[in-house]
Amino acid sequence: MAAALAGAGVIALTLVPVAAVLFRAGGWGQLGPGDWQALRFTLLQATLSAAFSVLLAIPVARALARRRFPGRGLLVALLGAPFILPVIVAVLGLIAVFGRSGLLNSGLEALGLPPMTIYGLHGVVIAHVFFNLPLATRLLLQGWLSLPAERFRLAASLGLTPWAMIRVLEWPMIRRIAPGAFAVIFVICLSSFAVALTLGGGPRATTVELAIYQAVRFDFDLGRAALLSVIQLGLAAVAGLVALRLGGEQGFGVGLDRRIDRWDGRTPAARAIDLVWIVAVALFLMMPLATVVWRGLPGLAALGAGTWEAAWHSVTVALGSTAICLLWALPLASRRGEVLGLAGIALSPLVLGTGLFLVLRPVVNPLSLALPVTALINALVALPFALRILRPEAEAIRADYSRLRQALGLTPLAWFRLVLLPRLRRPLGFAAGLTAALSMGDLGVIALFADPDRATLPLQVYRLMGAYRMEAAGGAALLLLGLSFAAFWMFDRGGRVNAEA
Numbered sequence: 001m002a003a004a005l006a007g008a009g010v011i012a013l014t015l016v017p018v019a020a021v022l023f024r025a026g027g028w029g030q031l032g033p034g035d036w037q038a039l040r041f042t043l044l045q046a047t048l049s050a051a052f053s054v055l056l057a058i059p060v061a062r063a064l065a066r067r068r069f070p071g072r073g074l075l076v077a078l079l080g081a082p083f084i085l086p087v088i089v090a091v092l093g094l095i096a097v098f099g100r101s102g103l104l105n106s107g108l109e110a111l112g113l114p115p116m117t118i119y120g121l122h123g124v125v126i127a128h129v130f131f132n133l134p135l136a137t138r139l140l141l142q143g144w145l146s147l148p149a150e151r152f153r154l155a156a157s158l159g160l161t162p163w164a165m166i167r168v169l170e171w172p173m174i175r176r177i178a179p180g181a182f183a184v185i186f187v188i189c190l191s192s193f194a195v196a197l198t199l200g201g202g203p204r205a206t207t208v209e210l211a212i213y214q215a216v217r218f219d220f221d222l223g224r225a226a227l228l229s230v231i232q233l234g235l236a237a238v239a240g241l242v243a244l245r246l247g248g249e250q251g252f253g254v255g256l257d258r259r260i261d262r263w264d265g266r267t268p269a270a271r272a273i274d275l276v277w278i279v280a281v282a283l284f285l286m287m288p289l290a291t292v293v294w295r296g297l298p299g300l301a302a303l304g305a306g307t308w309e310a311a312w313h314s315v316t317v318a319l320g321s322t323a324i325c326l327l328w329a330l331p332l333a334s335r336r337g338e339v340l341g342l343a344g345i346a347l348s349p350l351v352l353g354t355g356l357f358l359v360l361r362p363v364v365n366p367l368s369l370a371l372p373v374t375a376l377i378n379a380l381v382a383l384p385f386a387l388r389i390l391r392p393e394a395e396a397i398r399a400d401y402s403r404l405r406q407a408l409g410l411t412p413l414a415w416f417r418l419v420l421l422p423r424l425r426r427p428l429g430f431a432a433g434l435t436a437a438l439s440m441g442d443l444g445v446i447a448l449f450a451d452p453d454r455a456t457l458p459l460q461v462y463r464l465m466g467a468y469r470m471e472a473a474g475g476a477a478l479l480l481l482g483l484s485f486a487a488f489w490m491f492d493r494g495g496r497v498n499a500e501a
Helices: 002-025 033-065 072-078 087-098 101-109 121-146 149-157 162-188 194-199 209-217 222-246 267-302 305-329 335-340 349-360 366-408 412-423 425-440 445-449 457-466 470-495
Strands: none
Touching: 002 149, 002 222, 002 305, 002 349, 002 366, 033 072, 033 121, 033 162, 033 209, 033 222, 033 267, 072 267, 072 305, 072 470, 087 101, 087 121, 087 267, 087 470, 121 162, 121 267, 121 366, 149 162, 149 222, 162 222, 162 366, 194 335, 194 366, 209 222, 209 349, 222 349, 222 425, 267 470, 305 425, 305 457, 305 470, 335 366, 335 412, 349 366, 366 412, 366 425, 366 445, 412 425, 457 470
8 A cells, every 4th residue: 555655656656757848848849869869878878887887886785794994984875975976066076086177187297198088078077977876886885795794604604615605695685786776877968068068078978968958948949858768768768678577586585684794805916806806996076076175164164054054945845855765765675666666757847847837826826835846856866776776675674574473363563663664774865864864955947946035055156156156156155065974874774784893
């Protein structure tokens, strides 16, 4: 019953705005040559971005899973920082490192080597990998830590070689987790807007989301915008179905929740390989963040009352989004539910926002509902991430404990309270932290609905930048980064992927 109600809510929130846009437009529009070029570029960059993110995340997650070192917990927590950054803030950090006058090109110039440019296809892919490599790493790390310690003890007692351990223990887990991670990242990159806008480098590097923006903002061709949005939805649905087809259903077995000791990682070569991967990913992710912090510190003193009020609005929206998203995600944590949840990031937020504006305008002033509507849309956008985090563990729990539930005659409430919720503590905390942070830094629907009294912090950053108050904008961006990371850390803290072990 709960799953049916949650699914009905997601379907209604997805289809009603699109129907309103179509009704207002009077039917479907037509695609032009530029739209087809945008579609081809979108598929290419999304495929490359998702593939690189997942492939690079495998050795990084493996290294973190079998290493214990001072600061490991902090590093695991910081892995969420790039993904939860407001996009435009992160892009500015990437330009400071990889741009024409960035740190990398300064080093290349000092060595007498030709400079690189971050604009174009490779720049878009680098930015997407920066955002999504941490997400893929955390998803795979959850999978590694779900393997019972007894499996590794048995492998050690049998004298399995490292390659045999990969084939018998680790590869089945990777095969189960990686397709879903690829699908989620692929869909994220399908709807790329700010990254392509700032780093695309011209009409040949335009995404479908940018084409939708042009259709709505400049041409007011709602029919073409709706058609592009439905195409985006169809591509995301196909990606989700393929991922579910490739992913396995079996769990990893029941263990005694002991600490996992990795005998296969004690050789000097294994230690050196893990160290290289951990240091490389830490530098790649932390250097842009450091530039954001360095440039934002002087602007903290320039923050006014309007910025602090916007920060409070962002906190309330984030808490509301987290509650709504988890109420949807817990009953929908299944294969069908995950495909349904992909609609949240597959459909353009611009189309959803425009449709909601058209639906609400006859009955109420949409500006008065700016914050609740933003919280609702943010929960829908974060739902696929929450489902990807929760579903593998929830299905494993059902497979491992369903007979015990039947033998004890547990009621649904007792099953949820005594079995499901305690064993979902780690992924549930991660999902809640991710949802809160994404909502904190989102600049989407609020830009369509907000008035001066209801701005969130990301919108306030954009307003300060538009007023050429760059120092205050840098300080507000740093405040936004701090609040986003604090929200992520507070929720994720309850089960931080066993970082303290």
